Amino acid sequence: MITIYDIAEKAGVSAMTVSRVINNTGRISEETRKRVRKVMEELHYIPNALARSLVSQKTNLISLLITDITNPFYTTLARGAEDAAKKAGYRLLFANSDEDYEKEKDYVDMILSTRVDGVLFAPAGDHSHDNLLQLQKHQIPFVVLDREIPGIDADVVLGDSKEGARNLVEHLIAQGHQRIALVNGSQDVSTARLRYIGYNEALQLGGITPDDSLVLHLGYRDFHDETALHELLQLDDPPTAIFAANNMLAVGVIQSLRQRGLQVPRDMSVVCFDDFGPAGAINPFLTVASQPAYQFGKLGMQLLIERIEGAASDATRRIMLPSELIVRSSTQPLS
């Protein structure tokens, strides 16, 4: 491995001079600067970021922790985060918690030992509290994405889950649906709680009495257990429409319905939170509340970098991004 000492020797200067040339710091005569540069190229010198970080106490690394890299919402978010990071000279250390607190904890430990400059943290849920606290204890700046964690005061970028849910359910009500089921994420997650509230609000505004036998509390990726859906369909007064609290649940619901020989929207109307990325465009089908995922990542990263670089005031910031109702063809008026 080529070091600054190799360069220094061959260029007939001290290592310090080489360091200064690399960092464009201090005053160096144009002549030696050129000579040093030339030697660096000849020897294909590449600065060792490790050594540099060890002394500067700065890695230019930011950890992006998300819960599901398979979900288009998070990949689009990751894209926004990466673009913003690259622009500011940071690289992304990637981690995928799988909605699993233990895995999340493992990654937090790794993050801590890696000495990243900050963390963009999409938490698995309320229990992420301890993991976030761990970061705080070690003074690692972070920004929370998508899900608010009770008891954690930090910069946060959120979607308006309540309103998005309301819009979706109101759309169903406007089509005449009265028996509307909610297939929800875990109550351990703020967005799931808010979508539940929005759902109830819309019902009440529509003069419909909420019926908790129509509400399933699963997890955002847990549509394996189809018996839950089975029970819904076996009710005396079964739903005519289903609101899935995110895109993955909608996939599960629709597949299950299909296995039972039921078609969307003919036999059941379905809407959901979050769109499907590029795939959503090819066969406009599901009516969704689409969130600006790219902005989640981009804005979150900007907030984080401001924190890291000390450009932010002490007060934490809370950004709430609206969702957009995109009406397609997965619902049908009740005749």
Place this chain on the structure above:
Amino acid sequence: MITIYDIAEKAGVSAMTVSRVINNTGRISEETRKRVRKVMEELHYIPNALARSLVSQKTNLISLLITDITNPFYTTLARGAEDAAKKAGYRLLFANSDEDYEKEKDYVDMILSTRVDGVLFAPAGDHSHDNLLQLQKHQIPFVVLDREIPGIDADVVLGDSKEGARNLVEHLIAQGHQRIALVNGSQDVSTARLRYIGYNEALQLGGITPDDSLVLHLGYRDFHDETALHELLQLDDPPTAIFAANNMLAVGVIQSLRQRGLQVPRDMSVVCFDDFGPAGAINPFLTVASQPAYQFGKLGMQLLIERIEGAASDATRRIMLPSELIVRSSTQPLS
């Protein structure tokens, strides 16, 4: 920041002893081991991976370079890579080249200075040659994914593009289509060349004379210019079916057709390479040649880790993964 010296002092031992406790190396009396452990916990000590890497010359970091994080094929691949990496104790440094050689080069420079242990490299295309060479020159182990680069001898995990393409086109021919267009990626990319070959082979096997006016050479993400499609449709003898060389192109094609008031499959049959991840399941629509994306990532990572850890022989390995024809409803027999 807490260091081993803080621990050493408080535990009344030398720093070296602490280091040995951390690494479970050398012989330490159970008693001191416990004492040291206790102090570490009290002080919330976390080893500094930077310092450790600087001396061990090992970062336990692997860079994953892909061309499009928005494409479900690559996110699923990333998932496979991440799972395999985590299992072996490596973390992922993430990079997205956007099919852009310059961006790719930027990231290679970053990769080099970060001293990652290896790179999982999904190249933008043939011109990635120089970037790969750069890695070779600096002795960074890497595995090439998805696209073969002429002149680069390395472990590689590929899909069978030729056969996949042939299957798709044969499917169309079986339905009576004779005028079959190919909307292809750049000829700079091995998979695009092979899909073109497979397409031609299927035509010839079907007794159809290839007609290059039916072939569009774009880029895998470049379906902005719809005039190209316009020309196809204006031909004296226009196509009745389109083979899009990847999923993103299929999205563009279908959107363009729709803007022109043409429906799939009624007015035009469409098939493509690569599926759409979870979204592909919700409304089975596009007939595709689906590749085992997760396996690409997982196997690639395994090969890479073997290389890094010296468990691989010198000979480079070449893994070819088959694709699966999934017939859905985006094609229709020619009446």
Place this chain on the structure above:
DNA sequence: CTGTTAGCGCATTCAG
């Protein structure tokens, strides 16, 4: 079983 010395590659002092 434990400690001392030296050095990984670089940048921050402080002197010239």
Place this chain on the structure above:
DNA sequence: CTGAATGCGCTAACAG
């Protein structure tokens, strides 16, 4: 404008 000494946090090699 340039250089020498020192240390970032840790571990390999050698001593004891």
